[in-house]
Amino acid sequence: MNFLFLAGGASVNGMEIVLHSLMSGLNERGHRATAIVSGWNNGDYPRMLAASAIEYREIELGRIHLLRPNWTRGTYYSLPKAIEDIRAFVGQVEPDWMIFSEPQSLLLCSHILPSVQKALYLHNKPERFLTHVLGGAMRRRIKRLICVSDFVAACARKTPLRHAELAVVHNGIASPQQDWPISSQLPVRLGIVGGLGHQKQHLTLMQAVARLKQRLPPGSFRLAIVGNKQGSYVNKVEAKIAQLVLHDVVSWTGFIKDRDEIFGGLDILVAPAINEGFGLTVIEAGAYGRPAVAARSGAFPEVVQEGRTGLLFKPGDAGELALVLERLILDRELGHRMGQAARSYVQATFTVEQMTERFIGTLGGLA
DSSP, rough: OOOEOOOOOOSHHHHHHHHHHHHHHHHHHOOEEEEEEEEEOOOOHHHHHHHOOOOOEEEOOOOOOOHHHHHHHHHHHHHHHHHHHHHHHHHHHHOEEESSSSHHHHHHHHHTTTOOOOEEEEEESSSSSGGGGHHHHHHOOSSEEEEEEHHHHHTTTTSSGSSOOEEEEEOOOOOOSSSOOOOOOOSSEEEEESSOOOTTTHHHHHHHHHHHHHSOTTTTTTEEEOOOOOOOHHHHHHHHHHHTTTTTEEEEEEEEHHHHHHHHHHHHHOOOOOSSSHHHHHHHHHHTTTEEEESSSSHHHHHOBTTTTTTEETTHHHHHHHHHHHHHHHOHHHHHHHHHHHHHHHHOOHHHHHHHHHHHHHHTTTO
């Protein structure tokens, strides 16, 4: 089959990583996967696609954003050329399916390319406007709705998208090239990985770390915050670190591209986010034999086997988070056992090969 993905690409986040893996997996199986990516900046995503021999076209296809008028103006200005470029590339590729990861580009392409089969591939909760009139319009324009978790699927079923033919295809990741044993030395290395924002609950984690610092002997643990220091939320996190006097146990690494460096340098992944659509960092950590401590929210209960591959806590509850982390910091053997179980669970459930086969099976009978 021939798949054309509208893959975003203004930045490289979890969704872009998953799409890259999926497109590579499809090509390896003899299908053809191509991509349209945003041409607004000189980001890393086109280089990632090129390195994997994935054919792509950069097109200045932005989005309408009510709170960012400059984005909207740029989108309108570039739209005529973007439409021309999309039509030309689709004519060249002749896809059996166009796969959309966000609804605005789907609505545009439904208007300009009405005859091409389309699927909406949701990686997060449906955007707010999909819960109203536009949700019905979207449902009529897609032949299949694919969700990355049961949580996202449950959210979609509360919108007009519930009438679409729906399938769940969990994300998959590539295994590391070598084993990365958890260190037995102190301090225990905690890490929170990914973008910064209120949903990610860094402030809750800082409160939990302050409690741990009071209860545990000096040198018991350290926390690394892995991710770009961008946006106003960074100031709130830095202010909380200063207020709670945590500079001796909390450090910022900034963005790290190398997965080996990220997860090989951790003993426990901390994922306090609320309403996470999947939780890619949890299975990435599991692939490296690291247990996860995650909020009992969103898709985390799907990717963490509580008590076996990690521990869950009440969302937003810094006290319970501190207690759960303390348990793993003090019981190193428990952390090792959970890490080994997490690696086995990821290898059995969340591989790129499994994701690719499920994706093909979801659309294979509809081409």
